[in-house]
Amino acid sequence: MTARCIVAALLAAAALAVTPAATGKDFGPGDLRVCNAHRCVPIVNRAVLPLLGAFYYGSHDPRVTPRARLGAPAFELRFRNGYVTGIVATARLDRFLSYGVNLDRFDRGTWYRVPAPLASELRRLTAGMTPLRVTRAALAKSR
Numbered sequence: 085m086t087a088r089c090i091v092a093a094l095l096a097a098a099a100l101a102v103t104p105a106a107t108g109k110d111f112g113p114g115d116l117r118v119c120n121a122h123r124c125v126p127i128v129n130r131a132v133l134p135l136l137g138a139f140y141y142g143s144h145d146p147r148v149t150p151r152a153r154l155g156a157p158a159f160e161l162r163f164r165n166g167y168v169t170g171i172v173a174t175a176r177l178d179r180f181l182s183y184g185v186n187l188d189r190f191d192r193g194t195w196y197r198v199p200a201p202l203a204s205e206l207r208r209l210t211a212g213m214t215p216l217r218v219t220r221a222a223l224a225k226s227r
Contacts, residue, residue, distance in 0.1 A: 119159060120159055120216055121214070155218060157174065161180075168225075171183070173218050181195050184227040193226050
């Protein structure tokens, strides 16, 4: 085997070793869905998928924002396996309350600002869907 082949094999092995860690924080089309009580719509827009990854797992802390009021419109964000990561709420869908996803990033009972382009996409996807509402029971799910 030539030195060039050995180097290529080592680079390929290194790329494979690094890939699982990197892709664990990337969202693919449909990995996350926005849901009401009866329907879920997959998030597939490739322009907003990197924003999802950065929001859930990025290196910069998400911005804390005032809480959504009781009765405000809300939708659940669910992974493919049905796990509810939290809710997005307000008429602008610009606030997120974690239900326990990524505890190193999101604190119990704390609302976070959803990036504007992501909130816009969520509003587009939920147009015509009947929202859930922010209730005391919904707030109690934050852990």
